[in-house]
Amino acid sequence: MKFVQRFSYYLIGLVLGCFVVALVFSGKDTRCNYFPNARVLNDLRNKPFEYSAKATQVLNEKWVTIADVKNTLEFGDVDFDKSDTEFGKKTKLYVIEGKTAQNVAIILTVKNEEGKATLENIIKK
Template sequence: MKKLKFYLIGFSIGMIFVFFILNKKGASCTYFPNDRVIAETLTKRFEASEQFSQELKALNLDMKYVQDSIVAHGKIDFDKSNAQKEPCPQYILNYPAKNPKYQISYEKCKETANFFSIKKVN
């Protein structure tokens, strides 16, 4: 029993150190499909179609807001997306996750994320 107690104390202290070290380095764990797609999308160069640019103007939004807020905090609708399409999977993103206000259609290619349309929902 004494050995188990020492093991648990040491293990707990080790986990706390690891947590603080990884947290300072900005490491993140993206295990879920939605998180992986969002993280990969944010590493790509954003390109907007003519239709997307016009829709942004009509909604009084800009590309920085799309990248920093909508894409970063959105939720991928995998039922409506074509995630297996080659070479560029197509996704439908809803923002915010609960009671969405915007729906974006885009494809994620090797170097770029190409945005096709943004629609106001409701």
């Protein structure tokens, strides 16, 4: 079998394989959250999100907005050393570092329960 024939069989198989993969994964909401930081932030974003009275008071000061909180929950870094993530507890407290649109460093304290997540506090770093 000549090289041209082998190469054409390879290309046909490659195109059919790409088609099948695209068909299988096209309609699914597939995420690859392998690292702990990504898993925690994804879990917090997908739960009903509430704001405590203290967090609402800080949001009313207008130096941080709800959009900044949402961006931090998507692109922030979870500080597991400062977080209370003891195994077996129903409520976990996460400390998440991020930035506002004005490039001000903020720290969010989020309480993660089974059915909801609550923003406890926002601190300007």
